[in-house]
Amino acid sequence: MNNSIILTGAGARERVLEALSEVRVDAENWTATVGLRDVEGGSPAKLRPRLVGAMYEVLHMGRAEEKDLGRILREEDVEETFADNQPHDTTPRRAHVLRREDDGAVVDLGDVRVRVPEELLPEDAASGSVAELALPASRPGLSRGFYLVDGPRGSTRGSATGLRRIYIHLADPESAGPVWREALRVLNDLGVRYRSKVLSHREGYPRRDALVVYLERNDADLAHDVAEAVAGMPGILDEVSTFAHRIADGVAVADEPRDPRPQYRELSFGEHRCTVVANALVRHAEDPGPGFDELLTAECARAGVDPDTFAFNAVPTGDDNFDHS
Numbered sequence: 001m002n003n004s005i006i007l008t009g010a011g012a013r014e015r016v017l018e019a020l021s022e023v024r025v026d027a028e029n030w031t032a033t034v035g036l037r038d039v040e041g042g043s044p045a046k047l048r049p050r051l052v053g054a055m056y057e058v059l060h061m062g063r064a065e066e067k068d069l070g071r072i073l074r075e076e077d078v079e080e081t082f083a084d085n086q087p088h089d090t091t092p093r094r095a096h097v098l099r100r101e102d103d104g105a106v107v108d109l110g111d112v113r114v115r116v117p118e119e120l121l122p123e124d125a126a127s128g129s130v131a132e133l134a135l136p137a138s139r140p141g142l143s144r145g146f147y148l149v150d151g152p153r154g155s156t157r158g159s160a161t162g163l164r165r166i167y168i169h170l171a172d173p174e175s176a177g178p179v180w181r182e183a184l185r186v187l188n189d190l191g192v193r194y195r196s197k198v199l200s201h202r203e204g205y206p207r208r209d210a211l212v213v214y215l216e217r218n219d220a221d222l223a224h225d226v227a228e229a230v231a232g233m234p235g236i237l238d239e240v241s242t243f244a245h246r247i248a249d250g251v252a253v254a255d256e257p258r259d260p261r262p263q264y265r266e267l268s269f270g271e272h273r274c275t276v277v278a279n280a281l282v283r284h285a286e287d288p289g290p291g292f293d294e295l296l297t298a299e300c301a302r303a304g305v306d307p308d309t310f311a312f313n314a315v316p317t318g319d320d321n322f323d324h325s
Contacts, residue, residue: 044282095110116133147197156214167209182233183230227251243274280295
């Protein structure tokens with residue numbers, strides 16, 4: 001049996017459903033197609049994660065055909081491109097000084113303990129004190145395949161589920177560098193806290209989420225400032241993630257997932273939305289009676305997703321101050 005969904009329309013939900021017209025699940029042998037890709041399963045349990053992976057690459061990243069990226073290693077020339085375009089060198093970080101040593105100190109940053117050299121310590125950083133350190137802003141080894149930087153006023157605070165993402169679709173590392181510099185310059189001038197990462201694996205380009213900025217929720221509207229600043233720059237491609245909210249050519253925004261279920265809390269936005277859709281697709285293939293639209297709405301409710309936008313979480317009225325225009 002081949003159950004496919006073919007719906008079109010003008011709204012955000014209809015655009016997602018239209019994209020899903022390219023996704024088909026065959027319950028007879030538990031295989032699927034995602035655009036040009038064939039996905040093998042053999043059972044619902046085996047098919048579901050493979051379907052998520054294929055949809056993530058095709059619908060979120062924008063990679064229509066399978067591509068062997070090889071082993072993702074740090075690429076010095078690409079990292080140098082981003083280091084040359086990085087507009088600031090340090091980021092503030094509060095640390096608990098565990099012990100002083102002759103040439104530095106061991107400190108607890110909250111998520112990791114590190115040794116800090118003397119030149120990065122304030123004079124009053126005694127053992128047992130809390131000190132504000134000016135640490136290197138770049139952390140190129142933190143997020144696999146990405147060059148990551150925290151803002152000069154600090155990284156985002158609080159729960160990750162309160163964050164908004166900005167995505168920019170970029171063609172290659174050479175054009176990504178200047179676009180990234182301009183996006184960070186705007187945020188630095190606005191004086192906000194943020195974290196950003198840019199794809200540092202050359203073979204991964206082009207990609208709809210090659211550049212990502214994380215903003216605190218109260219600063220979500222600043223995505224429009226970033227979009228305006230980078231508009232028309234070389235290397236920005238038009239399309240955006242199927243599940244994100246487009247605000248300009250190649251620029252989209254989305255919420256960090258706020259799923260109440262523990263097993264879904266470590267997923268990125270793209271992984272989370274593809275998982276929600278895959279759950280509905282597999283359920284529909286098992287029993288098409290309720291209708292895919294109804295099943296998708298039910299899966300969104302379980303996942304804390306706004307079923308009318310997909311980009312944003314289902315938040316209480318008044319909790320969302322972002323201009324969706």
